[in-house]
Structures are given as C-alpha cells and as structure tokens.
Amino acid sequence: GLGADATNTSAINKINKLKKRKQPLSIIVNSVQMLKQYADVDKSDLKYLKNYLPGPYTFLLNKKNSNLSNMVTLNSHKIGIRIPKSTPINSPLINI
Numbered sequence: 001g002l003g004a005d006a007t008n009t010s011a012i013n014k015i016n017k018l019k020k021r022k023q024p025l026s027i028i029v030n031s032v033q034m035l036k037q038y039a040d041v042d043k044s045d046l047k048y049l050k051n052y053l054p055g056p057y058t059f060l061l062n063k064k065n066s067n068l069s070n071m072v073t074l075n076s077h078k079i080g081i082r083i084p085k086s087t088p089i090n091s092p093l094i095n096i
Helices: 009-019 032-038 043-052
Strands: 026-028 058-062 078-082 093-095
Touching (some): 032 043
Antiparallel strands (some): 026 093
C-alpha cells in the first residue's frame, strides 16, 4: 500500500497519478482524540467505536471542517477513518 500526508494535496495528487485513479480516500489516525479532529462523533458513536478501535476496521463518519486536503473526500460529507493496531503516527495519513 501507499500512504501520504492527508493534509498535503500535492502528495495525494502524486498517489492518484501513480494509481491512475481519483476517488475518495480514507485516513489513518493514531487515537480517538485525533479521530475527533476530523469526524463529528457523539458519545454514543464514541462508545461504539471504542469497541472496535484500534483494529482492522475503517468507519465512515460525518466529516468535520479540518486541515485535510479536499482531495481526501472529494466533496463528500463523509470520511473513512481507521485507527490501526500499530505504531502511533502524529499526522493523518491517507489509506490506500
């Protein structure tokens, strides 16, 4: 797989060019706290998410206005977010 800084439009464009496609992308974050920067979630959402994250799942959530590149969601009101069971990261990455 390929990954890039999800706030960097140039990097995302390079990956899209390599993959010869342009579609919404999901992101990888390092915690529920970081997830809340990019998705609008309430207490019941968080309770549900904490049962499955970190883990192998990507959740489609309502996105918040943030510093993510518009190339990540391509004008969708949703964003795919994953918190993997691995070494934490400090910035959101696109997940391809």
